[in-house]
Amino acid sequence: MFKVNDNFTKLPSSYLFSEVARRVRAYTEAHPEAEVIRMGIGDVTRPLCPAVIDALHRAVDDEARGETFHGYGPEQGYGFLISKIVEYDYRRHGINVAEDEVFVSDGAKSDTGNIGDILSRANRIAVTDPVYPVYVDTNVMAGRAGELQPDGRWSNIEYLPCTAENGFVPLFPTGEPDVIYLCYPNNPTGTTLTRNELKGWVDYCRKHGSLLLFDAAYEAFIREDDVPHSIYEIEGAREVSIEFRSYSKTAGFTGIRLGYTVVPKELKGRDAEGNLVALNPLWRRRQTTKFNGASYLTQRGAEALYSEEGQRQVRETIDYYLANAAVMRKGLSEAGYECVGGVNSPYVWVKTPKGMTSWESFDRLLEDYHIVGTPGSGFGPSGEGYFRLTAFNTLENTVKAMSRLKK
Amino acid sequence: MFKVNDNFTKLPSSYLFSEVARRVRAYTEAHPEAEVIRMGIGDVTRPLCPAVIDALHRAVDDEARGETFHGYGPEQGYGFLISKIVEYDYRRHGINVAEDEVFVSDGAKSDTGNIGDILSRANRIAVTDPVYPVYVDTNVMAGRAGELQPDGRWSNIEYLPCTAENGFVPLFPTGEPDVIYLCYPNNPTGTTLTRNELKGWVDYCRKHGSLLLFDAAYEAFIREDDVPHSIYEIEGAREVSIEFRSYSKTAGFTGIRLGYTVVPKELKGRDAEGNLVALNPLWRRRQTTKFNGASYLTQRGAEALYSEEGQRQVRETIDYYLANAAVMRKGLSEAGYECVGGVNSPYVWVKTPKGMTSWESFDRLLEDYHIVGTPGSGFGPSGEGYFRLTAFNTLENTVKAMSRLKK
Numbered sequence: 001m002f003k004v005n006d007n008f009t010k011l012p013s014s015y016l017f018s019e020v021a022r023r024v025r026a027y028t029e030a031h032p033e034a035e036v037i038r039m040g041i042g043d044v045t046r047p048l049c050p051a052v053i054d055a056l057h058r059a060v061d062d063e064a065r066g067e068t069f070h071g072y073g074p075e076q077g078y079g080f081l082i083s084k085i086v087e088y089d090y091r092r093h094g095i096n097v098a099e100d101e102v103f104v105s106d107g108a109k110s111d112t113g114n115i116g117d118i119l120s121r122a123n124r125i126a127v128t129d130p131v132y133p134v135y136v137d138t139n140v141m142a143g144r145a146g147e148l149q150p151d152g153r154w155s156n157i158e159y160l161p162c163t164a165e166n167g168f169v170p171l172f173p174t175g176e177p178d179v180i181y182l183c184y185p186n187n188p189t190g191t192t193l194t195r196n197e198l199k200g201w202v203d204y205c206r207k208h209g210s211l212l213l214f215d216a217a218y219e220a221f222i223r224e225d226d227v228p229h230s231i232y233e234i235e236g237a238r239e240v241s242i243e244f245r246s247y248s249k250t251a252g253f254t255g256i257r258l259g260y261t262v263v264p265k266e267l268k269g270r271d272a273e274g275n276l277v278a279l280n281p282l283w284r285r286r287q288t289t290k291f292n293g294a295s296y297l298t299q300r301g302a303e304a305l306y307s308e309e310g311q312r313q314v315r316e317t318i319d320y321y322l323a324n325a326a327v328m329r330k331g332l333s334e335a336g337y338e339c340v341g342g343v344n345s346p347y348v349w350v351k352t353p354k355g356m357t358s359w360e361s362f363d364r365l366l367e368d369y370h371i372v373g374t375p376g377s378g379f380g381p382s383g384e385g386y387f388r389l390t391a392f393n394t395l396e397n398t399v400k401a402m403s404r405l406k407k
Numbered sequence: 408m409f410k411v412n413d414n415f416t417k418l419p420s421s422y423l424f425s426e427v428a429r430r431v432r433a434y435t436e437a438h439p440e441a442e443v444i445r446m447g448i449g450d451v452t453r454p455l456c457p458a459v460i461d462a463l464h465r466a467v468d469d470e471a472r473g474e475t476f477h478g479y480g481p482e483q484g485y486g487f488l489i490s491k492i493v494e495y496d497y498r499r500h501g502i503n504v505a506e507d508e509v510f511v512s513d514g515a516k517s518d519t520g521n522i523g524d525i526l527s528r529a530n531r532i533a534v535t536d537p538v539y540p541v542y543v544d545t546n547v548m549a550g551r552a553g554e555l556q557p558d559g560r561w562s563n564i565e566y567l568p569c570t571a572e573n574g575f576v577p578l579f580p581t582g583e584p585d586v587i588y589l590c591y592p593n594n595p596t597g598t599t600l601t602r603n604e605l606k607g608w609v610d611y612c613r614k615h616g617s618l619l620l621f622d623a624a625y626e627a628f629i630r631e632d633d634v635p636h637s638i639y640e641i642e643g644a645r646e647v648s649i650e651f652r653s654y655s656k657t658a659g660f661t662g663i664r665l666g667y668t669v670v671p672k673e674l675k676g677r678d679a680e681g682n683l684v685a686l687n688p689l690w691r692r693r694q695t696t697k698f699n700g701a702s703y704l705t706q707r708g709a710e711a712l713y714s715e716e717g718q719r720q721v722r723e724t725i726d727y728y729l730a731n732a733a734v735m736r737k738g739l740s741e742a743g744y745e746c747v748g749g750v751n752s753p754y755v756w757v758k759t760p761k762g763m764t765s766w767e768s769f770d771r772l773l774e775d776y777h778i779v780g781t782p783g784s785g786f787g788p789s790g791e792g793y794f795r796l797t798a799f800n801t802l803e804n805t806v807k808a809m810s811r812l813k814k
Contacts, residue, residue, distance in 0.1 A: 001616030002585035003527035004676040004684045008692060043478040053471045056704070060463040063455045063662065071450040071661040106513050106664075106699070113697030117548060120410035137696045141524060178409035209408030254478040255470065255703040257513075269411040277411045285415060289544045290520030292513070295702050296662040297463070 007143045014133070016378035017041065020362070027366055037401045039389040040372040042187065042347070044252045046320065048301070049313035052251065055304035059297045073293040076284065077104025077260065081299045084306040085260060089245070095232045101262050101280060103287055106294050108217045108246035108259040112181075113138045114290070115213060115242065115261070118282040119179065119269070123211075126158040126177035128170045130188050130379030130386070132215070135181040152381045161382040162189060164351060168340055169197060172204050180205065183215035185222060188379045188388045189349040190325075190341015192227045198234050205240040211269065212241040217259075220250040220318055222344040238264035242279070249346065251305050251314050258298045321346045324391035324398040331402025332389075346391040349376070361387050369404045414550045421540070423785035424448065427769070434773050444808045446796040447779040449594065449754070451659045453727065455708070456720035459658065462711035466704045477703040482695040484511025484667065488706045491713040492667060496652070502639045508669050508687060510694055513701050515624045515653035515666040519588075520545045522620060522649065522668070524697070525689040526586065526676070530618075533565040533584035535577045537595055537786030537793070539622070542588040559788045568789040569596060571758060575747055576604060579611050587612065590622035592629060595786045595795045596756040597732075597748015599634045605641050612647040618676065619648040624666075627657040627725055629751040645671035649686070656753065658712050658721050665705045728753045731798035731805040738809025739796075753798040756783070768794050776811045 020040055028036055048056075062068040076082075082102045090097040105111050113134055125139050136157065139145050146156030153159055158177050160170035168191040173180065182201060185192050193201075205212045214231040222229055231237045243262045247253035263283045268276040304310045325342035332339045332350060342348040350373070352361035358375035365371045365387070376386030391398065427447055435443055455463070469475040483489075489509045497504040512518050520541055532546050543564065546552050553563030560566055565584050567577035575598040580587065589608060592599050600608075612619045621638040629636055638644045650669045654660035670690045675683040711717045732749035739746045739757060749755040757780070759768035765782035772778045772794070783793030798805065 002530050002618040002676045004678055004686065004689060005525050005527055006678050008525060008689045009678055009684060011692060014692070014695070041479075045473065045476065045478070047473050047476045048470045050471070053467060056467040056470070057464060060460060060467060063463070064457070064460040066452065066454050069452065069454045069659075069662070071452070071659070072448075073662060106702075109699040110697060118412050118415060120412055123409050134696060141693070141696070211409040252476075252478070254699075255476070255480060257699065257702045269409045271411055271413045271416055277416060279411065282411060282415045285418060285421070286548070288421070289541060289548070290517060292516040292661075292664065295513075295664045295705055297704055298702055 005141065007141050010148060011137060011140050012148065014137070016133075016374070020372065020374060023363070023366065024372055034370045036366070036370045036372060037393060037397045038372045039393055039401060040374045041392075042390050043254050043392060044249060045392050045394070046252055046317045048252050048256075049310065049317060051304045051307055051310035051313055052301045056297055056301045059300035063296070070296040073296055073299070075288040075291055075293045077102065077294065078296070078299050081303050084303055088306045090230065090232070093229060093233065095230055097232065097262055098265070101264055102260055103263065103283060104258065104260045104294050104299065105287070105291065106257040106259070107248060108215065108244045109134055111244050111259060111261045112213065112215055114286065115283070116142045116144075117286050117290070118279060119211070123178035124156060124158070124175065126160060126173045126175070126180045128182065128186070129159040129161050129381060130376060130383030131181070132183055132187050133379065136380075159380065159382070162186070162191070163382050164338070169193065172200070176208060177210060179211045179213060181213045181215065183217070185218040185227070185345040186341070187218065188347055188374070188376065188383065190345035190347035191349070192222070192224070192344050194226045195228050195233070198228055198231065202231070202234045202237045202240060206236050210240065212237070213244070214241050215244045217244065217246040218249055218345055219245065220314070221322065221346060223322065224344055227344055232262070232264075239266045242267065247302055247305070250318075251302070252317065253298065253302070256295070256298045256301060258294055258302050320395070321391045324393065324395055327395070327398050327402055328389055328391060331405060335402070335405040337405070342391065348389045348391070350387050350389060352385050352387060355385070358384055358387055369401070371401050371404065412548065414548050417555060418544060418547050419555065421544070423540075423781070427779065427781060430770070430773065431779055441777045443773070443777045443779060444800060444804045445779045446800055446808060447781045449797050450661050450799060451656060452799050452801070453659055453724050455659050455663075456717065456724060458711045458714055458717035458720055459708045463704055463708045466707035469707075470703070480700040480703055480706070482698055482700045483691065484509065484701065485703070485706050488710050491710055495713045497637065497639070500636060500640065502637055504639065504669055505672070508671050509667055510670065510690060511665065511667045511701050511706065512694070512698065513664040513666070514655060515622065515651045516541055518651050518666060518668045519620065519622055521693065521697070522690070523549045523551075524693050525686060526618070530585035531563060531565070531582065533567060533580045533582070533587045535569050535589065535593070536566040536788060537569065537783060537790030538588070539590055539594050540786065543787075566787065566789070569593070569598070570789050571745070576600065579607070583615060584617060586618045586620060588620045588622065590624070592625040592634070592752040593748075594625065595754055595781070595783065595790065597752035597754035598756070599629070599631070599751050601633045602635050602640070605635055605638065609638070609641045609644045609647060613643050617647065619644070620651070621648050622651045624651065624653040625656055625752055626652065627721070628729065628753060630729065631751055634751055639669070639671070646673045649674065654709055654712070657725075658709070659724065660705065660709070663702070663705045663708060665701055665709050727802070728798045731800065731802055734802070734805050734809055735796055735798060738812060742809070742812040744812070749798065755796045755798070757794050757796060759792050759794060762792070765791055765794055776808070778808050778811065
């Protein structure tokens with residue numbers, strides 16, 4: 001009889017957001033009068049900006065006429081979008097990225113999950129802890145994680161704790177990992193690394209032959225000068241790093257789906273015989289074989305983001321969320337909470353009070369203040385003792401939530 | 408140093424459509440006066456139908472207002488679409504499929520490519536020959552194909568020839584494969600299997616414990632009564648088969664991307680210890696971890712296909728293509744070519760004249776008749792000696808192409 005991929009059977013149920021939803025539902029059913037403010041899920045709430053809406057309508061009309069109809073597009077994305085990415089996201093920041101190094105996709109979750117297809121199962125992985133669960137779970141599926149230990153860690157994955165003790169700056173690995181995932185601005189902590197700190201990581205990878213998978217999904221939230229927008233701002237990064245970008249948080253594309261991945265031509269790994277193999281053609285082959293391009297509509301929508309109005313409108317939306325984050329930082333601090341993030345990120349990472357666990361703190365937030373957060377322990381063992389709040393609610397609700405905490 | 412997935416380095420360059428494009432370009436540059444008719448690529452050309460266009464505009468407007476904005480949707484698809492699929496694509500044909508057995512995605516190419524994620528690398532694969540190259544290439548990437556032989560076959564894949572000699576009906580495998588890919592109506596031959604023939608395959612899989620991956624991307628083209636629209640019309644298929652469906656050819660969604668996959672709850676494989684493991688939760692876990700849902704816009708567009716106007720408009724478009732196919736079958740036959748397909752399919756599979764190879768025939772079609780086809784050998788060793796023509800051009804051009812062949 002045919003056999004399943006056993007690695008899937010090792011995965012514990014992913015219960016974080018479903019357990020959050022269950023507890024919220026139970027509470028609101030028991031207390032229908034409670035006005036619950038949701039600051040848990042990392043999804044945007046502001047509508048798409050007018051420049052994108054106009055472009056989407058035009059693209060729909062293109063699909064209504066034979067002369068302008070677009071069927072299968074290039075699997076790696078349309079030139080009209082890629083040329084804008086290369087110009088606005090890179091060249092204007094002093095970075096050279098070639099058009100055939102950019103691969104447009106339906107989102108960074110797909111790409112960070114699928115990138116393992118082109119890597120050997122024998123690679124050892126390192127992740128920061130807490131971490132976006134996709135990095136870990138997809139490596140479990142691929143058979144790279146080993147066994148789940150009682151402490152919640154996988155035996156073949158090296159965890160790099162990011163906690164108040166080290167200022168949320170991960171130490172370098174000790175186990176010589178082959179592949180290192182970094183997400184900055186970070187999900188879930190909202191913290192960043194400076195140019196010099198990122199240079200340390202690029203240098204580490206160059207010295208040790210490690211691949212740096214750099215998730216820059218929250219890049220658009222960066223407002224401080226010393227925080228790089230792209231890993232390629234760091235000298236030598238093209239030889240060691242793949243960068244993932246997303247329009248989800250940048251422009252509210254969580255529902256219409258778009259992202260892209262940059263695979264520089266200098267980036268090479270080794271095959272089993274020790275020969276150097278470039279990753280760019282491998283990813284191209286993966287995408288042309290297992291993916292059929294992102295929606296024409298969404299690619300036209302993204303193109304409009306690079307117009308003058310598009311750039312201004314997107315910045316206004318992100319400024320709105322960042323204003324919420326500033327309200328949260330101030331409110332939390334005045335209410336006696338320690339927190340980080342929220343400056344170059346929509347996420348604020350909060351230390352639970354009085355040594356509570358993440359879930360105890362979740363329940364207290366919900367029951368005493370009618371605020372929904374996300375328990376930090378859901379993001380990994382080092383997330384225990386924290387919870388995450390997001391800036392994606394309205395300003396009005398954000399102000400209201402903070403005034404509740406201060407009471 | 409980190410290691411790449413060696414299996415990628417075994418893949419020969421995929422040169423079929425790029426070589427076709429190169430030869431067409433060279434010819435048209437040398438003969439700018441030639442009016443070339445393209446019947447090679449399997450992409451639709453008719454615009455999206457009005458019901459879909461209206462729904463897409465409404466969905467774009469939803470994304471313009473905070474109250475109707477849709478961010479992250481369910482990874483497995485929205486209920487508003489899944490309920491329509493269950494009702495119209497299955498229940499009305501007498502088939503019971505549950506809503507949580509349907510997984511909406513960005514297309515059947517992604518799903519047929521990604522399905523291998525939940526299967527052991529140790530499974531042996533069988534494919535019909537000629538075949539949609541994605542089935543073979545994705546198994547090469549996963550390490551299931553073995554080595555490429557001089558005859559163009561992979562050592563660990565069993566090929567089931569479909570040629571004029573066996574009436575394009577594959578014989579049952581002899582090598583006890585664990586996983587069998589069938590695509591009916593077939594790409595590239597345009598042939599179908601009868602209900603009784605498909606029952607033979609389901610029975611084979613039940614007896615041998617094989618998984619049947621059934622690609623029904625061309626289902627909407629079926630016009631004959633004895634050709635099942637779904638593998639689940641066959642008794643017992645729920646225990647052995649996954650079905651892939653696509654809106655690409657059904658409704659012209661090649662550019663806006665949508666498909667779905669059905670994984671019945673009865674379907675089980677074995678883990679390494681021999682325990683039975685249901686595939687439905689495995690695919691759910693794969694999709695929720697490595698995919699973030701299809702575009703909200705496209706899902707609203709697909710929903711509109713199930714309205715009365717949508718159903719009528721889609722049928723009109725497919726009838727248009729099928730009328731082209733009928734013109735092709737008649738014209739080819741009158742011109743002395745042997746061909747199959749084109750009755751329940753947009754593809755006509757043509758025997759090359761006078762023992763020519765597929766590429767010789769391609770060149771002659773282009774140079775003598777200014778018609779672009781696809782060389783059958785690009786779809787596998789048993790495609791040698793054939794070429795594929797598609798019904799996706801205009802009626803006018805299709806008529807013109809056939810009258811050229813008759814001269």
